[in-house]
Each structure stands twice: as C-alpha cells, then as structure tokens.
Amino acid sequence: MIHRSDELRVVTVDGRAVLDTDGAPQGARLVDDFTPTLVDEGHHHLCPGCGEPIAMRSVLETLEEIDVVSRSIGVFGIGCYTAFSNNLDCEVAQALHGRAPSVATGIKRAKPDTVVFTIQGDGDMVNEGLQEVIHAAARGERITCVMLNNGVFGETGGHITATTVLGQRTKNTLDGRDGREHGYPIRLSNLLVDLEGVAFVGRCAVNNAGNVARTRKMLQRAFEVQVADVGFSFVEILTMCPTGWFIDTLEAPAYLDERLAATHTLGVLKDVAAG
Amino acid sequence: MTATLMEGSEAIAEAMIAAGCRFFTGYPMTPFTEVLEHMARRLPEVGGACVNAESELEAVGMAWGAAVTGTRSATGSTGQGLSLMQESIAEAALAQIPLVILNMARAQGDYFQATRGGGHGDYRTPVLAPLDAAEAVTLVQQAFHLADRWRTPVVLFADYYTAHTYASVDPTPLDLGPLPVKDWALDGSTSGTGQARLVSPLGDTKRRDRPGYDLNDFYTRMAAKTAAMVDGVERMAEVVDCDDADLVVVAFGTAAKYARAAVAELRADGRRVGLVRPITLFPFPDAALRDAAAGARLVAVYENNQGQMVDDVRLALDGAVPTRFVGGLSLDSSGFGIAPDYDVEVLRRRFAGVLDEMEGS
Numbered sequence: 001m002i003h004r005s006d007e008l009r010v011v012t013v014d015g016r017a018v019l020d021t022d023g024a025p026q027g028a029r030l031v032d033d034f035t036p037t038l039v040d041e042g043h044h045h046l047c048p049g050c051g052e053p054i055a056m057r058s059v060l061e062t063l064e065e066i067d068v069v070s071r072s073i074g075v076f077g078i079g080c081y082t083a084f085s086n087n088l089d090c091e092v093a094q095a096l097h098g099r100a101p102s103v104a105t106g107i108k109r110a111k112p113d114t115v116v117f118t119i120q121g122d123g124d125m126v127n128e129g130l131q132e133v134i135h136a137a138a139r140g141e142r143i144t145c146v147m148l149n150n151g152v153f154g155e156t157g158g159h160i161t162a163t164t165v166l167g168q169r170t171k172n173t174l175d176g177r178d179g180r181e182h183g184y185p186i187r188l189s190n191l192l193v194d195l196e197g198v199a200f201v202g203r204c205a206v207n208n209a210g211n212v213a214r215t216r217k218m219l220q221r222a223f224e225v226q227v228a229d230v231g232f233s234f235v236e237i238l239t240m241c242p243t244g245w246f247i248d249t250l251e252a253p254a255y256l257d258e259r260l261a262a263t264h265t266l267g268v269l270k271d272v273a274a275g
Numbered sequence: 276m277t278a279t280l281m282e283g284s285e286a287i288a289e290a291m292i293a294a295g296c297r298f299f300t301g302y303p304m305t306p307f308t309e310v311l312e313h314m315a316r317r318l319p320e321v322g323g324a325c326v327n328a329e330s331e332l333e334a335v336g337m338a339w340g341a342a343v344t345g346t347r348s349a350t351g352s353t354g355q356g357l358s359l360m361q362e363s364i365a366e367a368a369l370a371q372i373p374l375v376i377l378n379m380a381r382a383q384g385d386y387f388q389a390t391r392g393g394g395h396g397d398y399r400t401p402v403l404a405p406l407d408a409a410e411a412v413t414l415v416q417q418a419f420h421l422a423d424r425w426r427t428p429v430v431l432f433a434d435y436y437t438a439h440t441y442a443s444v445d446p447t448p449l450d451l452g453p454l455p456v457k458d459w460a461l462d463g464s465t466s467g468t469g470q471a472r473l474v475s476p477l478g479d480t481k482r483r484d485r486p487g488y489d490l491n492d493f494y495t496r497m498a499a500k501t502a503a504m505v506d507g508v509e510r511m512a513e514v515v516d517c518d519d520a521d522l523v524v525v526a527f528g529t530a531a532k533y534a535r536a537a538v539a540e541l542r543a544d545g546r547r548v549g550l551v552r553p554i555t556l557f558p559f560p561d562a563a564l565r566d567a568a569a570g571a572r573l574v575a576v577y578e579n580n581q582g583q584m585v586d587d588v589r590l591a592l593d594g595a596v597p598t599r600f601v602g603g604l605s606l607d608s609s610g611f612g613i614a615p616d617y618d619v620e621v622l623r624r625r626f627a628g629v630l631d632e633m634e635g636s
Contacts, residue, residue, distance in 0.1 A: 037467070038466070038467060040469075040471075040481060041482070041484065041485065041486055043485075043486050044486045045486055045487060063466075064467075069466050069467040070463060070464055070466055070467055071462070071463035071464070071466070072463050072466045072467075073461050073462075073463050073466070075340070082477075083486055083487050085473070085475060085477075086473065086475070086477070086478060086481055086482055086486075086487060086488050087481070087482075087486055087487075088471065088481075089466065089467055089468070089469055089471045090466040090467070090471050091461045091462075091463055091465055091466045091471050091472050091473070092471070092472075092473050092474070092475065093339075093340065093343045093461060093474045093475070094370070094473070094474070094475030094476060094477055095336065095339075096336075096362060096363060096366055096476075099332070099333075099336040099339075099363065101336075102328070102332075102333040102334075102335075102336025102337045102339075102340065103336050103337070103339050103340035103343070104340060105326065105333075105336075105337050105340060106298065106300070106326075106336065106337035106338060106339060106340020106341035106342070106343070106344075106348070107340040107341065107343055107344055107461065108340075109298065109324040109326060109337070109340075109341060110297070110298050110324065110340070110341035110344040110346040110348070111344045111346075111462055111463075114344075114461075114462060114463045115463065131329060131330070131333075132332075132333055132336070135329040135333065139326075
C-alpha cells in the first residue's frame with residue numbers, strides 16, 4: 001500500500017528538521033518505485049537505517065547484471081535478513097542457523113550448472129557455523145558466500161558476536177567488549193585468504209554510495225569467479241545496525257566507518273583470477 | 276542382476292545406487308564407515324557425487340542441499356553421529372526434504388532416538404528396521420520411495436551385524452509404483468519468473484503480498500500433513516506362529532533374527548510360542564501386534580537395550596495382554612554393538628524360562 005501526501009509536516013527537534021511523528025500518521029511521498037526486479041514484496045519489517053536491504057538489493061541486482069538469474073539459487077541463514085527468503089523472486093533454500101554453506105554445497109554438487117549463493121550474518125556464519133564456511137572454502141566449492149557483517153546479533157536485540165569490535169557495548173558486554181574477557185574479533189575474510197580453494201575474497205560496506213558501488217563490483221567478481229568454475233568466492237558486506245549498536249539511525253553510517261571498518265578493513269583481499 | 280555374495284555395507288550401498296541415490300555424504304564412524312567407503316567408490320561411476328563431510332552436522336546439511344534439487348540423497352552415521360544431525364532432521368521434516376538417513380546403530384539403544392525423533396518440535400519420521408542385509412536391500416529402496424512419497428526424512432535402522440555380515444543379495448531396482456512429480460525442486464529455472472520456488476522449514480509457498488512468514492498457518496498445515504503420513508505409511512511386521520501361542524515374543528532388527536530362530540526351536544519342542552517382528556518401528560504396527568497377541572497370555576519384549584520398544588508394545592496392546600521386558604544390554608568390550616546374547620541357545624533358554632514360569636503358575 002503506497003500512501004501519498006503532498007504536505008509533509010516537519011518540526012524542529014534539537015536543531016534538526018525531522019518529520020513530525022507525534023501528530024496524526026502521515027504518508028511518505030512516492031517519487032519512484034525503486035523495488036528491485038527480483039523482489040516480490042518491497043515492504044519489510046527491518047529497522048530504519050538497517051544496511052541489510054541495501055546489501056540484499058546489491059546481490060539481486062548483480063545476478064541480473066551478469067545475467068545468471070534463471071539459474072540462481074539462494075541459501076539463507078537465520079537472522080533479520082531471513083525475512084527476505086520469502087520475498088524474493090529468486091529460488092531459495094532456507095537453511096538452519098550456520099548451515100547454509102553445507103546446503104549450498106549439496107545443491108551445487110547435485111546441480112553444477114546452477115549459480116549458488118548464501119546469505120548469512122556474522123552471528124550465523126562466524127559464531128554458529130564457522131567450520132561450515134571454512135571447510136566449504138577449503139574444498140573450493142564453486143559457491144559464493146555472502147556475509148552481512150554488522151558486528152552484532154541484531155535479531156536478538158544487540159548481543160556480542162565473534163566479529164564485535166573491541167570496546168563495543170552490547171547487551172551482554174555492557175562495559176564494552178574486552179579482549180581478555182570476551183575474546184578478540186574474528187576477521188573471517190582474512191582467515192579465508194590463505195586457503196587454496198578460495199578464489200576471491202572481498203570486504204565492502206553499504207554505508208555510502210561509493211561503498212555500495214564497490215560492493216556491487218566485488219559481488220560481480222565473486223559471481224564471475226563462480227561461473228568460471230575457478231573456486232570458492234566470498235564477499236563480506238559491512239552493514240549498519242543502529243538498533244543493535246544503540247545509536248541514532250543517522251549516526252550509523254559514520255559509526256560503521258569509525259568502528260566496524262576500523263577492525264574489519266575494506267578492500268579486495270584475494271582475487272586469483274585477476275592475479 | 277542375480278544374487279551376489281557381498282558384505283552388508285556394500286549391499287546397502289548397492290541398494291541405494293539401485294534406488295537412484297546420486298548424492299551421499301558422511302563422516303566415518305563404525306559401523307557406518309564401510310557404507311561411506313562403498314558410496315565414495317560407486318557414486319562417481321554412476322554419475323553421482325559423494326562428499327566427505329567435516330562432521331555429521333555438515334553431512335546432513337549437504338544431503339539436505341542435494342535433496343532440495345530433487346536428487347535422491349542420503350547420509351547416515353551411528354546413533355552418536357545422528358545425535359549431531361538431529362536439529363537438521365527435525366527441520367528437514369518441516370522443510371519436507373526427502374532424505375534417507377542410515378542409522379548403522381551400535382546395539383539397539385537408539386530406538387527412542389529413531390522413533391521419537393531426537394530433535395525439537397512436533398515432527399515424525401518413518402523408521403524401517405531390516406532383519407538383515409538381504410531385507411535391507413529391499414527396505415533401503417522402500418525408504419527412498421517413502422521419502423519421495425511423503426517428502427520426509429526416513430530413517431533406516433540397521434547395525435553392526437547388518438553392516439558386516441556377508442549375505443547373498445540381489446540389489447536389482449524394485450518397481451515400487453508411481454510417485455508425485457517433484458515440481459517443488461530447485462534448479463534456478465523459476466528465478467525471475469514471478470513464481471520462484473522456496474524450500475524452507477518456515478513455509479512452503481512464497482507469500483507475495485506480505486513480508487515474512489506465517490508460522491501459525493504453516494505449522495498447522497504441516498501437522499495435518501504429518502497426521503496424513505502417519506495414517507498413510509504402511510505398517511509392516513513379520514508375524515510367526517502366533518495363532519495358538521501362549522507367549523508372543525516381540526523383537527526387531529538383528530535381535531529378531533536370533534529371537535526368531537530361538538522361537539522356531541521352542542516350537543519344534545512343542546512349546547506354544549510365536550514372534551512378532553516390527554519392520555516399521557514408526558509408525559508402529561499396532562494392529563498386527565494386537566491381532567497376533569489376541570489369544571496370548573503374555574507378551575515378552577526382547578531388545579538389546581534397557582527397554583525402549585517395550586513402551587510401544589504396551590501402548591499398542593493398551594493393557595489387553597500382560598507385557599514383560601526380557602531384554603537387556605549386551606555388549607562386548609568394543610561397544611560397537613556386538614552382543615554375546617545374540618545366541619540362539621541363550622535366547623531359547625530365556626524364552627523357555629518365561630514359558631516354564633507361565634506353565635508353573
């Protein structure tokens with residue numbers, strides 16, 4: 001349902017102009033429908049400022065761009081992004097928490113002509129299912145694993161994951177993550193680089209337009225490597241989670257740069273085909 | 276193919292190939308190991324794939340993935356390894372994944388795990404328990420048929436003896452009748468058509484008008500489907516000499532092979548004893564057992580464990596006939612399920628003792 005309103009009520013709070021949410025509900029104005037072609041249902045229940053819809057959109061648009069839609073199968077882990085597994089016009093096998101790389105392996109081995117990707121969060125991939133992704137990578141499975149890394153369990157409301165940066169406050173590290181007490185963050189992309197089965201590893205972010213464009217390029221390379229039957233490809237996308245970071249929505253893109261990306265540094269870490 | 280002498284593990288592997296299984300995966304563990312060895316050698320020869328998984332957690336995930344494409348797929352382990360798979364088995368039941376899972380069990384302590392489901396939630400999986408390698412060749416193929424018919428994981432409950440006994444078997448493909456077309460299977464071809472398919476333990480059709488899943492709706496429909504499956508799966512049992520039996524012995528799997536021979540010897544001695552061997556451990560052959568035991572004075576359950584199937588026997592009889600557990604754990608030092616009690620003379624004496632007691636009372 002699209003609501004239209006020609007007159008948006010704007011009030012000033014703390015010196016900033018914001019939409020008036022205290023009065024009667026008012027609709028947003030539809031300028032254009034930006035819903036990606038491969039999304040059946042554009043509405044979602046994710047929080048304002050979440051980076052996952054941008055990451056999801058980037059994956060879907062890449063599939064179209066490299067023209068592999070009609071042989072694409074997505075395998076989803078469990079997290080906030082799981083809501084998308086039911087809303088895409090792309091075949092989906094929903095996996096259990098942490099188990100997507102194995103399910104993707106089974107699909108690809110049974111149907112080698114398909115283009116198979118996983119969508120998993122940092123909790124799903126680095127906490128619950130770390131050995132899955134490492135072994136899939138070591139076997140050189142011709143699949144593309146995509147990790148949406150926001151450094152926090154967003155769906156449970158903001159708890160420490162294996163990628164949470166030092167000092168970050170979460171509901172179960174109230175004084176901030178302390179390395180000696182809670183362990184140090186795992187940089188999964190860096191771990192995967194040394195494995196011989198791995199053909200491409202890139203870490204990117206969706207906190208500004210430039211990073212979104214770089215994310216699209218990395219996804220494109222990752223899928224190309226899979227289609228060319230070279231090896232395992234991996235794209236880690238840093239995403240905003242203002243709710244789980246307990247900060248204002250507008251501050252999340254900068255927080256990502258200053259905190260998350262300071263530990264999980266952006267860039268292409270490995271590209272066998274390019275070398 | 277004609278009958279060939281082969282080890283039970285190889286017979287099970289050949290039966291899987293005959294059934295059209297083209298994906299297998301597992302993690303070595305006695306007595307499952309040799310099945311994995313045979314599949315690793317045989318599947319590439321027939322155009323299939325066998326992946327050596329890093330653990331049972333990944334094995335069941337890979338088998339799930341292959342099954343999602345409509346490929347006949349199987350994995351397995353011993354009960355210990357199956358413990359690691361239970362989360363996936365429980366959710367695979369909801370996701371309607373046709374999957375065959377071998378429990379090459381150590382003894383019979385995994386009866387509850389197999390029949391009750393070791394995982395979470397309100398699910399059921401059919402369980403078939405072969406007497407020996409020869410019967411396993413048939414039941415393996417029936418397991419794949421049931422898995423496709425009901426879109427469900429199916430457990431085959433065998434053991435060390437099934438795996439390691441050489442037997443003359445004939446793994447010719449069986450014609451078990453027509454099956455529904457796998458119009459749900461994924462191959463990517465529906466992506467971008469507006470009708471993209473979904474295979475998920477959270478819902479079976481994509482909702483194109485609202486975000487997210489409706490678990491109430493889905494779980495309710497799955498409960499109805501499970502009930503239809505429990506009603507629909509043929510309950511199988513072997514019934515021997517029960518018409519005039521005072522004592523009916525109930526046993527399954529390898530234990531039943533020895534119990535059946537002991538009962539035959541007692542019959543030859545003129546004792547009024549019969550045997551019921553459940554072949555489907557789930558759904559349990561309640562009616563066959565009730566009919567067989569209708570004229571009996573006592574039902575004696577023999578299992579190589581502390582008494583698990585005896586619960587199902589009591590539920591089936593619902594008090595109609597007194598029921599006693601006459602089994603017990605019997606192992607050698609290996610723990611692999613080699614049982615000193617699997618001896619016809621040992622069991623003959625045990626059942627004769629029960630008969631003597633009944634006649635003396």
